[in-house]
Amino acid sequence: MDLSVISPTLLIASLMVAATPILLAAIGEMVVEKAGVLNLGVEGMMIMGAVMGFIAAHETGGVWLGFAAAALAGAVMALLFGVLTQFLLSNQVATGLALTLFGLGLSALLGQGYVGIKVDSLARLDMGVLSDLPFVGRVVFSHDPMVYVSLALCLGVWAFLRFSRAGLILRAVGESHDAAHALGYNVRRVRLLAIAFGGACAGLGGAYLSLVRVPQWTDGMTAGAGWIALAIVVFASWRAERVLIGAYLFGGIAVLQLNLQTAGARIPVEVLSAAPYLMTILVLVLISRRAGRAGQAPADLGKPFHPAS
Amino acid sequence: MTALLTLEGITKTYPGVIANADISFQIQPGEIHALLGENGAGKSTLVKTIYGLVRPDRGSMRLNGAPFAPSEPRAARAAGVAMVFQHFSLFEALSVAENVGLGMESPPPMRDLAQRIRDVSQTYGLPLDPGRRVGDLSAGERQRVEIVRCLLQDPRLLIMDEPTSVLTPQEAEVLFATLRKLSAEGAAILYISHKLDEIRALCEAATILRGGRVVGQCDPRETSAADLAERMVGTQITASQARPSALGAALLTVTDLSLLPATQFGTALRQISLEVRAGEILGIGGVAGNGQDELLGALSGERLSALGTVTLGGQDLSRAGPDARRRAGLLAAPEERLGHAAAPDMSLTENAALTGVSRKGLARRGFLRWGAARSFAQEVIDRFDVRTPGAGATARSLSGGNLQKFVIGREVLQAPRVLVVNQPTWGVDAAAAAAIRQALMDLAAGGAGVVVISQDLDELLAVSDRFTALNEGRLSPPRPASEMTVDRIGLMLGGAGDLEPAHV
Numbered sequence: 001m002d003l004s005v006i007s008p009t010l011l012i013a014s015l016m017v018a019a020t021p022i023l024l025a026a027i028g029e030m031v032v033e034k035a036g037v038l039n040l041g042v043e044g045m046m047i048m049g050a051v052m053g054f055i056a057a058h059e060t061g062g063v064w065l066g067f068a069a070a071a072l073a074g075a076v077m078a079l080l081f082g083v084l085t086q087f088l089l090s091n092q093v094a095t096g097l098a099l100t101l102f103g104l105g106l107s108a109l110l111g112q113g114y115v116g117i118k119v120d121s122l123a124r125l126d127m128g129v130l131s132d133l134p135f136v137g138r139v140v141f142s143h144d145p146m147v148y149v150s151l152a153l154c155l156g157v158w159a160f161l162r163f164s165r166a167g168l169i170l171r172a173v174g175e176s177h178d179a180a181h182a183l184g185y186n187v188r189r190v191r192l193l194a195i196a197f198g199g200a201c202a203g204l205g206g207a208y209l210s211l212v213r214v215p216q217w218t219d220g221m222t223a224g225a226g227w228i229a230l231a232i233v234v235f236a237s238w239r240a241e242r243v244l245i246g247a248y249l250f251g252g253i254a255v256l257q258l259n260l261q262t263a264g265a266r267i268p269v270e271v272l273s274a275a276p277y278l279m280t281i282l283v284l285v286l287i288s289r290r291a292g293r294a295g296q297a298p299a300d301l302g303k304p305f306h307p308a309s
Numbered sequence: 310m311t312a313l314l315t316l317e318g319i320t321k322t323y324p325g326v327i328a329n330a331d332i333s334f335q336i337q338p339g340e341i342h343a344l345l346g347e348n349g350a351g352k353s354t355l356v357k358t359i360y361g362l363v364r365p366d367r368g369s370m371r372l373n374g375a376p377f378a379p380s381e382p383r384a385a386r387a388a389g390v391a392m393v394f395q396h397f398s399l400f401e402a403l404s405v406a407e408n409v410g411l412g413m414e415s416p417p418p419m420r421d422l423a424q425r426i427r428d429v430s431q432t433y434g435l436p437l438d439p440g441r442r443v444g445d446l447s448a449g450e451r452q453r454v455e456i457v458r459c460l461l462q463d464p465r466l467l468i469m470d471e472p473t474s475v476l477t478p479q480e481a482e483v484l485f486a487t488l489r490k491l492s493a494e495g496a497a498i499l500y501i502s503h504k505l506d507e508i509r510a511l512c513e514a515a516t517i518l519r520g521g522r523v524v525g526q527c528d529p530r531e532t533s534a535a536d537l538a539e540r541m542v543g544t545q546i547t548a549s550q551a552r553p554s555a556l557g558a559a560l561l562t563v564t565d566l567s568l569l570p571a572t573q574f575g576t577a578l579r580q581i582s583l584e585v586r587a588g589e590i591l592g593i594g595g596v597a598g599n600g601q602d603e604l605l606g607a608l609s610g611e612r613l614s615a616l617g618t619v620t621l622g623g624q625d626l627s628r629a630g631p632d633a634r635r636r637a638g639l640l641a642a643p644e645e646r647l648g649h650a651a652a653p654d655m656s657l658t659e660n661a662a663l664t665g666v667s668r669k670g671l672a673r674r675g676f677l678r679w680g681a682a683r684s685f686a687q688e689v690i691d692r693f694d695v696r697t698p699g700a701g702a703t704a705r706s707l708s709g710g711n712l713q714k715f716v717i718g719r720e721v722l723q724a725p726r727v728l729v730v731n732q733p734t735w736g737v738d739a740a741a742a743a744a745i746r747q748a749l750m751d752l753a754a755g756g757a758g759v760v761v762i763s764q765d766l767d768e769l770l771a772v773s774d775r776f777t778a779l780n781e782g783r784l785s786p787p788r789p790a791s792e793m794t795v796d797r798i799g800l801m802l803g804g805a806g807d808l809e810p811a812h813v
Contacts, residue, residue, distance in 0.1 A: 163419075165410070165416070168403075168407055168410065168411060169411065171400075171402075171403065171407075172400050172403065172407075172411050175400040175401065175402050175403060176399075176400050176401070179398045179399060179400055180400075180411075182362070182382070182394060182398045183382060183398060183411060183412055184361075184381045184382035184383045184386075185411075296402065298402070299401065299402060
């Protein structure tokens with residue numbers, strides 16, 4: 001095995017790219033769950049974002065239009081879930097699973113004519129001197145803009161939940177919808193907004209796969225990324241900074257195991273492929289165990305809300 | 310002086326129930342005004358109307374002379390009305406400061422808010438740390454959070470819904486001192502309770518509700534507890550018919566039963582002893598939260614007690630679970646119909662099988678006999694006139710009265726030796742209530758023992774042979790119901806049983 005073919009600089013740079021779709025989807029789902037809604041349809045919303053983003057970018061030639069279309073598609077899918085669960089009071093788990101199946105099927109249908117085509121991808125930002133710095137320049141200052149968008153979103157969500165009044169109301173709705181209702185807050189409106197935001201984030205995550213990471217459209221290309229995002233939210237005990245750690249850890253080990261495979265490591269390929277999942281879960285479980293009670297789920301997560309009288 | 314709040318003809322009806330009928334009264338600035346009444350008298354609906362959670366069908370309110378019709382709690386808070394809830398308004402995972410901020414219209418930034426919470430809690434003697442998680446606080450501390458939340462908005466009217474029901478006596482004293490201070494500063498307080506001693510010690514005026522109507526106003530400081538109880542209960546208490554009852558041998562004997570509460574809001578049972586004889590109905594009165602649920606749980610077998618404390622016909626059942634007690638003939642019907650007495654989303658057949666399976670032989674070799682279960686459910690429906698499309702309907706789909714008839718009927722038809730019921734006619738219309746009471750009396754006439762735990766004094770006087778009261782987990786010595794007067798009941802319920810005034 002020749003470890004010298006693995007360059008730490010490239011490894012870190014590519015792990016950020018690998019982690020970005022999951023980070024986007026997970027940070028959105030975290031907001032949804034903080035509002036007390038469990039949407040298991042992340043995978044479906046991601047793949048719809050992937051296909052709609054690809055179609056829009058291909059037809060208009062604008063990558064950013066593609067991302068906008070992906071966010072919109074994710075939000076529309078999420079609102080479908082929102083109306084079903086918040087107004088028609090359908091079961092959240094079943095509806096979320098149905099949303100995933102629906103998204104996978106519909107995206108395959110919509111994407112039929114687009115398989116195997118290439119689109120223009122996002123260029124890496126060139127920040128002049130900063131990008132030319134050794135190591136730091138490649139790792140920190142020369143990614144495509146969406147990597148920075150995802151990091152900004154993560155920071156924004158953290159600050160929103162921690163410091164803003166709207167964020168406090170959102171957390172309160174997730175903790176006890178009855179109490180929030182008694183104080184005069186509109187539980188359904190808060191939850192619908194959170195659900196739409198989560199859908200838009202998942203859509204962006206999907207589009208990052210089809211427009212930047214791969215970049216082309218294939219059926220089922222999310223390949224479980226939505227489920228990983230869901231798991232990361234839980235193991236990160238609903239905290240933005242841990243979601244970031246979890247997503248980058250997963251991305252990092254995913255990239256590392258590919259590098260190890262090419263370097264010819266004497267570890268069975270199956271074990272290497274499973275490594276990102278195992279390591280991410282292990283590390284986040286250890287973190288959340290230490291966190292104790294502060295790391296508990298929102299108390300009303302997944303419970304239906306009937307406004308009384 | 311203009312009144313702070315004037316209510317004129319407030320009326321609110323729900324399907325089948327008149328919650329408030331033509332309610333009018335006034336609250337003066339700086340007054341501590343008691344709203345008095347039994348459960349179901351319409352107190353909660355009325356205060357929810359004032360706080361903007363319920364819209365009245367008819368009637369109007371004036372605040373400081375200006376028309377006042379809050380469409381949501383936010384509007385009421387903006388007008389200077391604040392409310393301390395009994396339950397459901399705190400967020401356990403959030404800090405004290407965050408909880409306070411959520412209840413305010415335009416809270417200051419968190420750091421200022423924390424300082425103001427410290428200031429207010431110092432001023433009113435309600436120590437609170439703004440940074441603590443509410444989930445870690447005691448019941449009394451949680452209430453302080455709610456009160457501080459109200460105080461920070463400089464309310465002109467503070468509504469307190471049964472504030473002492475979760476407090477220790479010491480905590481209650483602290484609360485009263487705070488309320489007196491507030492009142493001295495000019496804020497009016499609308500104080501809801503049915504603890505008479507408390508109201509006499511604290512309030513300057515009282516409005517008494519009964520069946521959704523105002524039945525009296527008085528100055529509680531100049532009215533005796535017995536008089537208040539009589540007004541609250543109403544004068545038309547029908548003395549119990551001396552049923553010709555040949556009492557048999559003692560069936561259920563409870564000796565020195567003490568139990569710690571199962572939850573932090575529960576009441577401890579303290580050295581309860583009672584005896585129920587064949588053919589007898591023992592009535593247990595008392596205000597909610599004085600150990601009724603705990604007593605039912607200890608008798609039904611949901612909570613086990615020390616050996617020798619619960620015996621049925623000489624057989625010790627103290628360590629036996631509910632099913633073993635059912636087989637022995639001790640049956641129970643709890644207060645909460647949906648979720649305790651019946652599984653809401655299961656059919657009546659399934660619910661009948663759930664408690665009747667052993668006494669009615671509804672299972673054979675581990676398999677349910679659905680045919681037999683269905684005919685048992687149908688028998689209950691027919692005999693107790695349960696209005697439902699059929700035994701396949703879910704428990705949730707029945708109205709409260711019909712479900713209550715089903716739940717009681719299901720136990721009565723299993724031919725219990727002793728039946729324990731808690732609030733058998735709570736929230737049930739008059740006709741259904743009469744049918745349920747008749748069934749209980751027939752059961753006793755047939756030689757069974759019956760324990761009726763209830764807050765409805767009319768009901769207890771109508772059905773019981775002997776009467777006793779639960780107060781803070783203690784049971785007063787039983788008296789024959791024929792000797793009971795409203796005066797005595799009022800004193801027993803208010804917990805003033807030890808201090809009988811000379812004129813009784």
